[in-house]
Amino acid sequence: MERKELVAGLIAHEEWAWRQFVEDYARIIYSIGGMLGFSPADREDLLQSTCLTALRSIATLRDPAKLSSWTYSVARRLAIDKLRQKREFPIEDLHGDDRSAALPNPNPLISDELQRLEETARLADAVGKLDDRCRLLLTTLYLQDPRPSYRSIAQSLEIPVGSIGPTRARCLKKLAQIMKRLSKGPPRPST
Numbered sequence: 001m002e003r004k005e006l007v008a009g010l011i012a013h014e015e016w017a018w019r020q021f022v023e024d025y026a027r028i029i030y031s032i033g034g035m036l037g038f039s040p041a042d043r044e045d046l047l048q049s050t051c052l053t054a055l056r057s058i059a060t061l062r063d064p065a066k067l068s069s070w071t072y073s074v075a076r077r078l079a080i081d082k083l084r085q086k087r088e089f090p091i092e093d094l095h096g097d098d099r100s101a102a103l104p105n106p107n108p109l110i111s112d113e114l115q116r117l118e119e120t121a122r123l124a125d126a127v128g129k130l131d132d133r134c135r136l137l138l139t140t141l142y143l144q145d146p147r148p149s150y151r152s153i154a155q156s157l158e159i160p161v162g163s164i165g166p167t168r169a170r171c172l173k174k175l176a177q178i179m180k181r182l183s184k185g186p187p188r189p190s191t
Helices: 003-011 015-035 040-060 064-087 109-129 132-143 150-157 161-184
Strands: none
Touching (some): 003 015, 003 040, 003 064, 015 040, 015 064, 015 132, 040 064, 064 109, 064 132, 109 132, 109 161, 132 150, 132 161, 150 161
């Protein structure tokens, strides 16, 4: 099915289009949560949040061919936002006069985690800047769980099995170049 037709169906709130969207992108969305250490319940929440955000804003997608990268970016941003929310300290939990006793102990690993999140966000941005063929190949190879066979990858991407390895190498090289460019700039917020 053409992405243009799928996006038109999504905008029109057609049930078949939403079923196809979930079928096409659920594994990628789940894998984003998996990369960030989400529990199965949190992965399910991420899928629902991504679908809800897509429902609300699919009409803003200018180029239907970019549906994959758009969906990946939406899911990644939602996942990072969820991680940030988990780290916030709810002021409502403070009780008693000695409020400093209720504050969490500083954790030196937080800076390591934030650095990992920034690197993950930079990688996700770089993947989003790849052409559709490379983005689909790399996300299929590295983010789908369970990992599909080369034969099924070749069939779904309509390429010969023997070209997967060389294409992967070229795509990883492009990804490394994009990552290098992105690492020179300041980190971008996810929202």
